[in-house]
Amino acid sequence: MARIPLIAGNWKLNKTATEAYKLVAEMIPGLRMVKGVEKLVCPPFTALMAVSRLIKDTDIRLGAQDMYWEDKGAFTGEISAPMLAEFCQYVILGHSERRAYFGETNETVNRKVNAALAHGLIPLICVGENLEENETGQAAGVVSHQVHEALTGLDIQGASRIVIAYEPVWAIGTGRAATAEAVNTLIRNVIRSTVNGLFGEAVAHSVRILYGGSVNPDNAAQFFRQSEIDGALVGGASLNHRSFIEIVEAAQV
Ligand code: PGA
Numbered sequence: 001m002a003r004i005p006l007i008a009g010n011w012k013l014n015k016t017a018t019e020a021y022k023l024v025a026e027m028i029p030g031l032r033m034v035k036g037v038e039k040l041v042c043p044p045f046t047a048l049m050a051v052s053r054l055i056k057d058t059d060i061r062l063g064a065q066d067m068y069w070e071d072k073g074a075f076t077g078e079i080s081a082p083m084l085a086e087f088c089q090y091v092i093l094g095h096s097e098r099r100a101y102f103g104e105t106n107e108t109v110n111r112k113v114n115a116a117l118a119h120g121l122i123p124l125i126c127v128g129e130n131l132e133e134n135e136t137g138q139a140a141g142v143v144s145h146q147v148h149e150a151l152t153g154l155d156i157q158g159a160s161r162i163v164i165a166y167e168p169v170w171a172i173g174t175g176r177a178a179t180a181e182a183v184n185t186l187i188r189n190v191i192r193s194t195v196n197g198l199f200g201e202a203v204a205h206s207v208r209i210l211y212g213g214s215v216n217p218d219n220a221a222q223f224f225r226q227s228e229i230d231g232a233l234v235g236g237a238s239l240n241h242r243s244f245i246e247i248v249e250a251a252q253v
Pocket residue numbers: 010167171172173174175212213214215233234235236237
């Protein structure tokens with residue numbers, strides 16, 4: 001069965017609840033016209049409730065940008081999977097900014113992936129090598145290790161629900177996207193093959209794998225033409241309704 005393209009907007013630390021409401025309201029008419037593409041917005045925690053009410057009768061999905069692995073308890077400042085599951089279908093986990101600035105490790109990503117699945121959330125798991133790793137030929141090793149560690153302990157049913165985003169760190173927010181061909185090759189030879197080794201061919205074939213890193217309306221289509229790239233995780237260009245809609249349109253098959 002063909003994989004349905006997914007375009008996810010990662011808003012990062014941008015937009016108050018009021019601003020988020022306005023931005024999504026601007027997106028709705030354009031996104032409504034596009035069929036056959038799954039659309040996902042991931043605003044900050046504080047905007048989730050407002051946005052969830054706004055998109056209630058649309059096909060736009062909602063995701064958070066992180067969560068903690070415990071359900072509840074004395075963990076001041078954290079948000080758990082059951083809290084998110086009231087509003088969200090997705091949660092981004094292991095984004096490189098969380099790995100770089102907030103101490104996220106492959107082990108904590110794995111705990112979060114398991115917790116998300118246990119509460120019916122779809123984890124959108126981010127992996128990707130940094131510039132030095134890229135330049136020293138370590139991309140394949142780093143990414144395969146990240147995928148392997150993130151998926152430890154999952155059963156086939158859980159593994160078939162995840163989404164992976166390949167985001168080379170050097171391409172994020174730099175305006176310097178990776179080439180579509182290189183991304184396609186890495187996804188096929190490293191990410192799908194790692195998933196295949198862990199869970200078999202059927203899961204490897206059905207899992208959606210996105211590209212992320214400086215995706216914009218001008219370069220999006222070249223990624224979506226590739227056989228292994230099932231959509232995009234979009235940062236900067238998801239903060240403007242026109243550019244986000246154009247990227248979603250480019251994914252329409
Ligand atoms: P960017 O961010 O599109 O602004 O490069 C992508 C991401 O970090 O998910």
